[in-house]
Amino acid sequence: MNTNIHLRLLFAFSALFATDSPFTATARADVKLPAFFSDHMVLQRDLPAPVWGNAAPGEKVAVTFAGQSATTTADASGRWLIKLTPLPASATPQILTVRGSSTVTVNDVLVGDVWLASGQSNMDSPMSSGSAAQALPEATDPLIRFFKVTKSVAAEPQSDLKGKWELSTPEAAKNFSAVAYFFAKEIRRTQNVPVAVFNDAWGGTPIKTWMSVESLRSGSGPVLAKTLAEWETAFAQHLSVKDKPELMTAYYADMKDWETNVQPVIKAAKAAGKPAPADARPEPVQPDPIAMPSASKRPSTPSISYNAMIAPLVPYGLRGVLWYQGEADASRGLDYRDLFPALIKGWRAAWGQGDLPFLYVQLPSNGKDTVPVAAQSNTIPWLREAQASALSLPATGMAVTLEIGDPDNVHPDNKVHTGHRLALVAREKVYGEKVVGSGPLYRDHSIVGGTVRVRLTGIGGGLVVGSAPWRPAGVQPLPVDKLLGFYIAGADQKWVEAEARIEGDSVVISSPAVSSPVAARYGWAASPHVNLYNREGLAAAPFRTDAADR
16 A cells, blocks of 8 residues: 555545644653553564554664664654564564654563454453463463454544553453453464464444445445445534534533433342333433443444544554454344445555454354244345354454354353454464365255255364254253254245255255245354264354345
């Protein structure tokens, strides 16, 4: 990417937010760095390492690190960017120095692999929660480092954010993303390099809040157009509120009163199993759709999470992205087909690292439905299908977690397994190890007589009937003497539970109740009973052969 264009993207719109920025006019004589260029940071190995910040306009800036020294001149706005030549991995602490009219020294800098972990609550869930806490006593490793990004929103791309680097210790790791920690631990062990993670997630956030406006504008189709229009409407309302600060002042006062006098009454009624009092007024509506949401809400406006929590990191050198999100979009599975690939392309365009590896978790079981849902339902099976379809993009990988979810809890207590499966994907697709990185995936199918034969890829050592490595309390193990989760239908589209048998790289599906099948499905429900694996113990992804509405 052209350096000038990259700089403009990196610091776009920052003048509008000068009062919130660390790069204010009163401090421009001093060299300033974003928060993540700080003690204990890790630079990405084997790639040009961008370092950037702010200084006085026209000021010469020099960056020195690991025997390299490079200089540049701050532009008319005081912004500058230097790219160090690719560095080999190093676990030896070094000092990064930035000199201008003042000097900034960053201590204990390592070189290794840097991952950006983003999404919603299952990615944000900390090590202190659930069974993950059992791993805390063994969490001391100074070569695993996390930067937990402070939750925030913004109307336009920001140039900095809040947070700090922490070395992995039993105390510090309590706040690390459990999924990302278990991933990082396995990558540290297998690659023998320092591993750093930007812990950048927020529970309850739909995918649209993490998408750049540019990704909405550059895409096509009604879903992206609708989402862009939603942002434009919200942005116009935001501007109108900025001109009337008394509206937000009144809202905050009203919200404080509601939280003090109304919310406790509603909570008490709910705890007692009673409806809220008829005279309990609803929570006040925030007049600015781009402002920080109340404690009971989550960002819902397109791009505002991206602007505040992702854009400031561009173009920090990364090994790849880890993504665990979709629960908030479970009722918009069809829309996810367009939104998810647009997000991936948008982040890649912003970073300018080509096909930046993008690895993600396909949503696990959650909900009561155990059999195929209606053909046109816009529900979680369609969202899982949308996630799987993103594998058509280069340098993507999917960790299947279908069978290790919890029907009664959207936050399954299985983070160690999820982190392990993500790490396997990375080891195969990013690090080039000769490991089986994922479970079986649908390839194609044929219908012969009364059977549907489905061929699969990712079979590793072969297809087998297997069992989940974890199950929630109260859920009984499934039988291991026959395949489960397969359904078949004739032209009437009435789904019937089917018999299935393994033949080489295929599964042959049939039912005496359907003499002329037209389609088959596997795992096509919110919480299906499934047990198809490869010999490496990795679960098959759900699929359907009926593609009329793909």
